[in-house]
Amino acid sequence: MAGLDIGYLAAYAISLASVVVVAFVTLSLARKWSISLGPGRVAGLGRDEARRLRTGDAVFLMHLSIALGVGVTIVDAVIAPAMAGVPLLLDLFRAASVPLIVGLVVAFGWRVQRYYQSRRVGRGLGVPGGFASASTALQLVLMAAIALTTSELVLLWVPTLGWADLILDAVRNALVAAYYARPSVNLIAKFDRPLNSVSTPFNLADVIAGKTDPGAIRAGVGKVSEFSPDQSLSFDSCVEIGACEASCPATAAGRPLSPRVLVRKLSLLSRADGGGSDVLTSVGEDELWSCTSCGACVASCPVSVKHLDLIYDLRRELVSKGRLDREKSAMLANLAQSQNPYGFKNAARASWAEGMDVDTLQSNPKTEYLYWVGCVSSFDQRAQRVARALSKILKHAGVSFAILGAEEMCVGDPARRLGEEGRYQELVLQNIEKLNSYGVKKILATCPHCFNALKNEYPQFGGKFEVVYHTQLISDLIREGKVSVPPDKVQRISVTLHDACYASRYNNIFEPPREMLEASVDDVREMGRRKEKTFCCGAGGSNYWFKVPQQKSIAGIRAEEAAGTGAKTIATECPFCLSMLDDATKVSGSGMDVRDVAEIVAECI
């Protein structure tokens, strides 16, 4: 312990005090939001971070470098006096510092690049000057935190400057306490909340049963102060990392939306006047309609901000105020009158099955699966071929299934994503009643929007079914040998798979469609953005039914990426993606063929 002088001891004391402040601030924030920071939660977070590490996401690696860098330097500072006497310990820290320094330097570079991107996006959106400077300030704080942490790690190699290291630590810890305690708490609270969970402002069944006073229902948020504590923790946790903006298809298409800007606007608005002013004076209608609900923002956010939760509540406000244009209100009117969003007659729903000997539940209620066809495959002549392809496969494999035919209705997803929660729940309750009346146990879906609603949302309303996606069932059949492609039937084509957001990112279905392709074509190519990082086709979040101003089409961007693989065919797994990419390839003139994975397999048997 020789060589300790007063200056060093003072620096150590300051550093130690800063650690105590970080701990105190974090704990009191957690108490304020009633969030458990117990060892179970923290261990769970660790496992989740490890999982995300395996996905190899670059933004996440940077986030991890920063988090671990901060952690390592804090430990180093706390045990600093002991370090001098134990050379092995110092060697250990030095070894750990190398990858962290690399990660932090890359993170710093990424930050600088994001800063320029965010300025560009801000100019495109016409954000006010006050917003831009607040945004710059927060990004500078982040850069400072990275720079300080990096310097601390570098100083591990210069032991003579030990006291300087401690002072840097204290400054950095002050920044952490002021800016990063909240996002840390938010992360611990929400890291394991699934992307497919949607807030439910009221329960229609309770209203019908008289358990809820309809007059007390408030769907939507008009003032920032009306957001729930959970939601305000979300927008107050944003530290302008910009991962959401970098992955957002709406931003990429030059639509008037950046998830980062939206979230920060809400945060600044809540501080400006206690959150009492009308959100819609700061947030534009098209800004909200631009969202395709693809979930890339939520999935990429390293601190678990839940952007979609905020957007849905603001859309609900627009709906309750009747701020809907002709296309949106026509879609809702069609749902009300025809129980499908297009206004077709449900009597024609089974027309795709003519001549295919497909049972309806009415004629054969004892089948294993109900095939929930969905509105697109019922009415879109192109998507009907997907339904026929699936039927061919199921019949080939001897799987017993039936459809609802004319009795099928919209699952409700377009209404919910648009913000019409009432119409959504109305459809849900009617559907559950019908499904239960037939004693349905297992449901098979070819549309990931139907699949997601039936699987993840219906249980909350009392509809408990085993729901299977068509790619899951078909890949199982292939694995079990019930569907096999003879070698001479394997298609000699190059195919790239476009993952549907609601199948992949929302429901972690990654391998089944790939297994289908591996079995049926000889050349499978991957796009850079795939699996949980897939890029939207532009139709989700009800965007199929309306237009928002944009510079490029989202589907066009994706079709270009697909063409970049050199593949001649785009394989889809969702009827909306099929339609959007089909249009986009026609526009680009790339001549790429777009087919559902089920069609590709069906052609081989």
Add this chain to the structure above:
Amino acid sequence: MSGEVWVYSESEAVASEVATAADDVAKGASAHVRMVDISSLRPTTRGSGARLLLKGPPSPEVSPAVAAEALARAARELAPLAILLGATRDGREAASRLAAKLGVGCMAEVAGLASDGQGMTGERDVFAGKVVAKVRCRFPAVATVKVGAYPRAVAQPADAQEKDVGPIPDQTKTLGREKKQAGSVDLRSAKVIVSAGRGVKKKEDLAILAELATAMRGALGCSRPLSSDLGWLPEEHHIGLTGVTVKPDLYLAVGISGQLQHVAGMKDSKIVASINTDKDAPIFQASDYGIVGDLYQVVPALRRALAARR
């Protein structure tokens, strides 16, 4: 006093239709019809019965807000049983303002009007024309009469009574008028639509479809990629879910594959015919007639055939 049924529309042609409807109401209520003009007497008189000229509001252009105020002032004094307006864009606005000012009921866009002396009944299309609702309103009442639902009343000589309602400041000011760009279309009222899809190889080729549309006395529409993505035609030509919904007598889809996005916007057309090179194109399933062939051969042939029939 014996009751009166007033008729007002900013359009003379519509006013004469509304007059016919007013006759039906007056008959049931044993009332008289009175044609109301504001600011200036119309040069010709159509419709039955007497006329009332409301003087005072700015002339010559009477905005719906001013018309509503003038009618309200006169009505408070003269107490007509009912005031019928044409369900034009201006008429709808004027009627709702008028009913609110008078605190009376307003029946919107009605036809089949009748009266039992206490009030009037009318029929209106609801749920996009799938259902006809019969509505009733007690006198005094305001209604807008569906345009095109009644024949025009025959012109009759009439004595004009004048009434000064005082000056009414117009809160709105017309800053200027701009003509719609050339080639602007109203697809919703077109009887024949020729619609272009991605089968058209380049923008210049749209000319042959525009010519065909003109020869068929129809309008030119298109599918989403052409307007939204390629920008070959203005958005107002875009037929589909995210564009205009049309129901012409004849819909000719040229080089359109027939995605739901498009079909949902034209499914209610009376006759659908389509031209596509791909015999499996989904559009054929939504068509009454189909031609499998290259539009660059079929369209000129159609043009020649139409010319030969002239």
